[in-house]
Amino acid sequence: MKIIRLIKEMSNFSCLSRQKGKTIGFIPTMGALHAGHLSLIRCARKENDLVVVSIFVNPSQFGPKEDFKKYPRNLKKDADLCKNEGVDVIFYPLVTGIYPAGFKTYVEVKELSDMLCAKSRPGHFKGVATVVTKLFNIVLPDTAYFGQKDAQQAVIIKRVVMDLNLAVRIKVMPIIREKDGLAMSSRNAYLDKKERKSAAVLYMGLKKAEGLIKKGAVNPQYIIRRMKNIIEKERAVKIDYISIVDAEDLRPLKRIKGKILLALAVRIGKVRLIDNLIING
């Protein structure tokens, strides 16, 4: 397994591989790899000749008060995991490589980047869309793999690919959960024991909503109220938002119909967690 730091070297590797007819599967990450990432890597390994994983803690997607500096970084551990999964290349660029002096161009997706998580993380999705577009242009993947946990991110990336005619297929893979239902996330590592226990309530809330919808509930406000009742029982958990939106375009829904995304974000202590379920209403 190669670890490539330089953009030029990564581009050359990808160009040459594609000239030889090899397909490239790509998993963009910020490191701190967990079982969720590994499921993406395994799928990419099955479907492609070559697998590239990028590890880049992207400063432009963190707000000034967010955890950019203390975001977990452990290249050695991540590299061991990647090697075990048969990854061919870890692309581990420098911040000054991705954002050289004078950098001024950003990718902004109107509307989709202003709702849900963007309300408490302004500018976040502009940073994500920009770095992912750059990474696609450098790595030249045939297919890029994303997790459904970051549902809004996945919708935005698909929009970027469509709007900018990027030649990459986007595959969104199911959320991987802990035994008690908590969605796997690099940020779970910040939770202390008590907070970790409280976090199980998120999945309980989502499952409650699913149950109500399956029994015929169609009023989003009613469903959200019932979810709040469950989640707020855990005093440590502060709800940022709970929303019911169209799964494809994140449009808020007045009535449950079709493929819906039930999305939520909470704070537990200093940790912000997100989760969601897709339900066919």
Ligand code: PAF
């Ligand atoms: O989902 C993530 O880890 C990041 O947002 C991504 C897609 C790697 C962009 O920095």
